[in-house]
Structures are given as C-alpha cells and as structure tokens.
C-alpha cells in the first residue's frame with residue numbers, strides 16, 4: 001500500500017492535519033499513527049449525482065502521522081523509522097504564532113524547513129554508515145556485501161555534501177546494490193505551510209523565498225490554516241459552503257493536500273459506476289486494465305476477459321453510457337490497456 005508520511009517539527013500542526021485528513025484522532029503519546037484519508041474528487045460527486053447510488057466511495061490514500069521529531073543531531077532517526085516505508089512526505093511547516101510556544105522559541109519557517117530536511121539527511125547518513133560498518137567489520141576481504149562498498153562510499157560523499165539522495169545519479173547496477181536501503185531524502189515532498197488565519201492569502205517575504213526553494217526542488221507548496229480547517233470541518237455541509245464563500249476559497253485546503261498527496265504518490269483514479277455504488281479507485285500511474293481489475297478484487301484479475309472503458313469527460317458531456325456507446329466512444333480493451341485518469345471501467349470476467 002502506498003503511504004504518505006507527515007513530517008515536521010513538534011507543534012507545527014502535523015496531528016491536526018492528520019486528523020483533518022483521516023478523521024481519526026490518535027491517542028495521546030502514541031509514537032505514530034496510521035489511517036486512511038479520503039481524497040475529495042468533484043468527479044465522484046458528479047457521478048454520484050448521475051447514478052444516485054446507494055453508496056459513494058472516494059479514492060483513498062494511507063497517511064502516517066509522525067510524533068517526536070526533535071531537532072538536533074540525528075536523534076530523530078528512531079522516530080523517523082515509522083515513516084520510512086512512505087513513498088512521499090507531507091512536510092508541515094509552522095508559520096502560526098498560536099498558544100503553544102514554538103519549541104525553538106520563535107517562528108521561522110525557513111529555519112524549520114531546513115532543520116527537518118537536515119534531520120532527514122542525517123538519518124540517511126546513519127543508514128549508510130551502519131551498512132558500511134557492517135560490511136567493513138566482516139573479516140573476510142571478499143565477504144558478502146563487499147561489492148556494495150564503492151556505491152555506499154559514493155552515497156556517503158554525496159550526503160556529506162548536504163545533497164539529497166534524489167539528486168544522486170546512479171547506474172542500474174548501483175541501484176541494485178542499494179536495494180533494501182530506503183532513503184528519506186529520496187522521497188518527494190509536499191510542503192504545507194500552516195499559517196495564522198490573518199495571514200491567509202498574503203505572501204510574506206519568507207514565503208516567497210520558500211516558494212522559490214520548493215520550486216527548485218520540484219516540490220509543490222500549499223498554504224492553509226489548520227486551525228481554520230478544523231473549524232470548517234466541524235460545520236455542517238451547508239454552513240461549510242457559506243463559510244468558504246466568505247473566505248473566498250472553493251474548498252478546504254485539506255482537500256487540496258489530499259489530492260496533491262495522491263498525485264505525489266503517482267496515483268491516478270479510475271471509477272466504477274452503478275446504482276449500487278459509485279467508487280473511485282487508486283491505481284499506480286501506468287497501471288493496466290488487469291491491474292485495475294486486481295485493485296477491485298483479485299478474482300477480477302484472475303478471471304479477467306476484457307474491460308469496457310469510457311472516459312469521465314465523455315460521459316458527463318453526453319449524459320449517459322448509452323449515448324457514449326452510440327457515438328462509438330466506448331472502448332472494449334484487453335488486459336494490457338493502460339488505464340487513464342478518469343476512466344470509467346467495467347470489468348468482464350469469468351471465474
């Protein structure tokens with residue numbers, strides 16, 4: 001299962017965001033928590049309005065909340081282990097004053113951003129060092145793993161230069177040799193700047209700078225106020241609409257976070273529709289029709305015959321599946337068909 005890990009300094013709003021995304025409040029003092037988050041999608045809403053199904057299910061991603069990252073010299077490694085399996089990171093950066101003092105005594109988002117990334121770098125160095133030590137301490141000159149030494153030294157040199165693993169070019173053979181080592185600085189990040197309500201919509205100088213830094217890294221940056229998001233989430237759907245209109249925003253920032261995280265994990269959505277259920281399914285980009293079938297149920301993959309596919313856009317434009325078929329825009333595809341984001345899929349199978 002693909003997972004997004006939430007990182008950030010203590011008191012930055014990680015758990016608040018985690019709860020907003022997953023609707024789950026982790027018990028106090030737990031080192032980390034894991035839960036599923038719905039990914040709001042207006043296409044699902046429209047399909048649901050069209051089919052009036054008994055059940056509507058949004059796409060989901062798994063999210064891990066991190067507790068206990070402490071700034072300093074690599075002491076975070078143990079805490080970070082809970083998010084090591086994550087394929088992408090949501091990096092929460094505190095920019096609000098708030099009632100609880102910042103653990104470092106002042107609000108400085110760029111400093112915090114650098115501290116967290118430095119911790120990730122130190123954790124990666126520790127990982128390489130442990131592996132290096134183990135191989136070197138093996139008495140045999142040609143013992144197991146000795147062939148990994150050059151690539152490990154190369155990683156270490158790169159990390160010592162304060163560069164993330166994502167920027168280290170590696171040959172296929174080197175990648176092979178590093179298999180089993182999961183680096184934090186290899187994971188893409190979504191930066192979520194947690195602002196004071198009053199600062200929403202403003203662009204202070206530090207934010208401008210942070211945006212430039214994130215652009216250089218190829219990372220998306222979003223701003224929100226977790227506090228406001230929390231208040232919005234406690235309102236009824238009707239009240240939420242009014243509230244969002246007043247703030248002049250289309251949807252809560254957390255919806256955007258969920259969708260960006262989805263994309264960051266390399267996922268697309270395909271849909272199944274009917275009067276029983278309208279549902280969005282998460283599929284790895286590049287996944288085939290048979291992968292999609294397997295996402296729904298292993299039986300569907302095993303007994304896969306063909307899939308009927310139409311696009312969401314065509315369905316909405318023409319108003320019904322029949323109209324799409326009449327226009328010849330529905331496809332009957334085989335197992336190698338690459339599923340596209342927004343495909344409406346019906347699997348024909350036989351078990």
Ligand SMILES: Nc1nc2c(ncn2[C@@H]2O[C@H](COP(=O)(O)OP(=O)(O)O)[C@@H](O)[C@H]2O)c(=O)[nH]1
Nearest residue numbers: 010011012013014015016096098195225226227
């Ligand atoms: N004023 C304000 N307080 C916030 C905001 N986000 C979180 N907080 C508060 O900051 C404290 C720490 O939040 P929490 O989510 O537990 O941070 P974590 O340590 O990163 O998990 C809590 O008291 C939150 O209510 C925000 O946007 N504005």
Ligand SMILES: [Mg+2]
Nearest residue numbers: 014015066067
């Ligand atoms: Mg927390």
